[in-house]
Amino acid sequence: MAKAIQNIAATRADAPAPAPAPDAPTAAPPVKMAIRGLGKSFARKTDTLSVLENIDLSVAEGEFVCLLGPSGCGKSTLLNILAGFDRQTSGTVEIDGQPVTGPDPRRVFVFQEYGIFPWASVWDNVALGLRSKPKDELHRIVTHYIDLVGLKGFERAYPSELSGGMRQRVAVARALAVAPDVIFMDEPLGALDSLTRLQLRAELLRIWQAERPTILFVTHDVDEALQLGERVVVMTPRPGRIAEIVPVGMPHPRDFGAPEYGRFKNRLFELLGVRHAI
Amino acid sequence: MNPWPYAVTAAALVAIAAVRRARDPLPGLLLPVATATIFVCAWQVSCELLRYDLKLPDGSVRTIELFPTPGATLVGMWQPIHDGTLLRFAVASVYRVAVGFSLAALIGIPLGLWAGWNLRGAQAINPLIQALRPISPIAWIPLAVLWFGVQDSAAIFLIALSSFFPIVTGSMTAVRTIPLVYVRSARNFRLEGFELFRRVVFPACLPQIVTSLRIALGIAWLVIVAAEMIAVDSGLGYLIMDARNANNYERVVGSMVTIGLIGVGLDFLMRRLERFDEVRWGFSKS
Numbered sequence: 001m002a003k004a005i006q007n008i009a010a011t012r013a014d015a016p017a018p019a020p021a022p023d024a025p026t027a028a029p030p031v032k033m034a035i036r037g038l039g040k041s042f043a044r045k046t047d048t049l050s051v052l053e054n055i056d057l058s059v060a061e062g063e064f065v066c067l068l069g070p071s072g073c074g075k076s077t078l079l080n081i082l083a084g085f086d087r088q089t090s091g092t093v094e095i096d097g098q099p100v101t102g103p104d105p106r107r108v109f110v111f112q113e114y115g116i117f118p119w120a121s122v123w124d125n126v127a128l129g130l131r132s133k134p135k136d137e138l139h140r141i142v143t144h145y146i147d148l149v150g151l152k153g154f155e156r157a158y159p160s161e162l163s164g165g166m167r168q169r170v171a172v173a174r175a176l177a178v179a180p181d182v183i184f185m186d187e188p189l190g191a192l193d194s195l196t197r198l199q200l201r202a203e204l205l206r207i208w209q210a211e212r213p214t215i216l217f218v219t220h221d222v223d224e225a226l227q228l229g230e231r232v233v234v235m236t237p238r239p240g241r242i243a244e245i246v247p248v249g250m251p252h253p254r255d256f257g258a259p260e261y262g263r264f265k266n267r268l269f270e271l272l273g274v275r276h277a278i
Numbered sequence: 279m280n281p282w283p284y285a286v287t288a289a290a291l292v293a294i295a296a297v298r299r300a301r302d303p304l305p306g307l308l309l310p311v312a313t314a315t316i317f318v319c320a321w322q323v324s325c326e327l328l329r330y331d332l333k334l335p336d337g338s339v340r341t342i343e344l345f346p347t348p349g350a351t352l353v354g355m356w357q358p359i360h361d362g363t364l365l366r367f368a369v370a371s372v373y374r375v376a377v378g379f380s381l382a383a384l385i386g387i388p389l390g391l392w393a394g395w396n397l398r399g400a401q402a403i404n405p406l407i408q409a410l411r412p413i414s415p416i417a418w419i420p421l422a423v424l425w426f427g428v429q430d431s432a433a434i435f436l437i438a439l440s441s442f443f444p445i446v447t448g449s450m451t452a453v454r455t456i457p458l459v460y461v462r463s464a465r466n467f468r469l470e471g472f473e474l475f476r477r478v479v480f481p482a483c484l485p486q487i488v489t490s491l492r493i494a495l496g497i498a499w500l501v502i503v504a505a506e507m508i509a510v511d512s513g514l515g516y517l518i519m520d521a522r523n524a525n526n527y528e529r530v531v532g533s534m535v536t537i538g539l540i541g542v543g544l545d546f547l548m549r550r551l552e553r554f555d556e557v558r559w560g561f562s563k564s
Contacts (some may be wrong), residue, residue, distance in 0.1 A: 085462050103466045111459045121483035128477075160559045178467070201561040245412035 001196065031122065032214045033082065035102065037113040038091035040077055048106040050239035051077050057233060057242065061181075062212040066229030070272065074123055074240030075218045076186050082216065083109045083184045085267040095182065105129055108175040112190050115168045116159055122146065122170040123155040125170050129178035148207065165196035169203075176207065178221075185217045191214045191225070201227055205252055228255055243271045280326060283319035290315045318348050334363065346528040351535065354528020358517065368540060371506065371513040373499045374430060375544075376548060378437025386442045387487060390449025395479065407446060415440035415501045419508050432509040433502065440501040443496035448490020453485035485552075485560020492548040499541050514540075 028156040038055040041048045051074040061064050067075040080094055093100045095107065096243045103109070108129070116125045122179055130138045135171040146155060148170035159167050168188055175183050189197045205228060208215055223240050225232045226248060248254075248264060255261060290312040325347040332340050342362050346354065358364040393399040426432035456479065464478040506515025514537050521529035552561045 077482070083466070085465070103462070103468075105466065107466075109462065109466050111463070113459075115459050115463050117460065117463070117481070117482065119556055120477075128463075128469075132474070158555060158559060173461050 066225035069235030073237040355532035382441035390446040394450040394453025452486035497500030
């Protein structure tokens with residue numbers, strides 16, 4: 001599967017082609033993001049520390065990809081490079097055929113915590129990316145997304161008055177409001193309790209199915225990756241490499257009890273090197 | 279010996295004990311008023327204990343007071359209160375602090391924000407500021423008098439100088455410690471230039487700026503008294519020096535009490551600033 005995706009990437013024309021790739025058997029969506037031979041290392045006093053090595057990945061438009069790995073495997077670093085906050089030391093990243101040179105409002109990053117501004121109300125936070133819009137359009141969009149994430153009635157509230165889950169909803173609404181092509185999510189649900197996490201995962205899927213942005217979602221939670229991702233990119237630690245790309249061919253909503261789900265889960269644990277032998 | 283301080287202390291202690299047991303929130307003033315009452319009683323008692331009789335060579339006996347009692351202080355302050363001197367001098371002191379402090383904030387906040395945002399800026403001015411900062415504002419008094427003469431501007435200069443350093447350092451640190459996620463969010467949504475400053479940098483720094491203003495105002499109020507003792511001929515500092523020269527220690531202590539009370543008032547006003555929506559997030563832990 002990873003091979004096939006790379007083939008698509010190789011044959012893709014430079015301009016974002018709406019037509020399916022010629023050698024694809026079915027109408028595959030165009031490639032949104034192409035990462036080739038990407039590496040990242042830091043110079044230390046005596047040697048260099050390699051964080052990421054030889055990352056090759058293609059992400060299709062509208063795809064939901066989870067990056068799964070233990071902490072310290074460089075998955076957040078990879079996401080920061082893709083978002084343009086950090087620079088790779090080798091290899092290339094192209095989005096829509098253009099190399100990434102910096103952050104871009106069309107590609108929004110949702111941080112694990114505190115990404116929203118505590119000095120601004122929910123309304124002002126969600127409106128952040130819409131400064132150039134005419135007033136009535138801005139009003140319509142902000143209202144829409146505050147409703148969408150279930151924060152109606154909290155427009156004037158400040159983040160400190162909200163629960164962790166509600167704050168993260170604000171961050172998601174702020175990201176969605178600019179109608180981004182790509183959303184990068186760096187363990188956005190990591191700080192929440194497990195019930196809120198489940199609930200927000202379901203909402204995220206609902207929103208993804210409605211708006212179809214391309215989502216790259218970093219997590220260290222096997223269940224989270226399996227519930228959300230169309231493909232799960234499993235990474236190895238130090239230096240971070242792609243162990244395997246696992247396509248999760250299960251329709252949403254995914255049944256936790258299905259034998260197939262269990263097999264996927266076992267496979268992911270195996271790839272992560274933690275076999276649960278009970 | 280006078281029994282009232284003991285009785286009042288006992289009453290205050292009972293009140294504190296009652297507050298400890300109470301479950302409902304009580305008026306916030308009760309505890310501080312009780313401790314202040316005990317302090318005044320202790321003041322009275324120690325005056326009585328330290329008082330002694332001295333036999334003079336001519337055979338007469340004189341009672342020596344090392345410290346005026348609370349009552350004597352109040353009586354000693356009656357005249358400056360009554361003829362308006364106290365009010366006039368308090369206003370003079372507060373006015374000088376207000377002007378000097380505002381000048382310092384007006385220059386210090388923008389300079390600190392600029393230097394914090396701009397690495398070169400910080401490298402350029404930080405060593406200089408850190409070298410000038412430890413010089414006590416009192417050390418500047420001779421120069422202030424030389425430059426401005428014995429008038430308001432000398433005291434205002436000293437206040438501006440003493441509040442400037444905490445404000446500029448606080449604002450600079452505030453910018454340097456803005457969490458990376460806010461800067462990245464701002465860059466992600468392409469906030470630049472003035473808009474970046476208005477929507478992210480300034481609001482992110484505001485709580486720390488308010489804290490530095492509060493510290494600076496405290497220092498300014500400390501310095502004004504010292505400055506007025508030498509550099510001008512009005513104000514609460516001058517009132518102390520004037521009373522000392524007249525050997526009127528009731529008035530010295532009374533002026534000290536006045537300075538303390540106004541200091542509490544100024545700090546109260548600064549604390550009110552921390553309640554605004556724009557900065558409250560930086561103070562309340564939730």
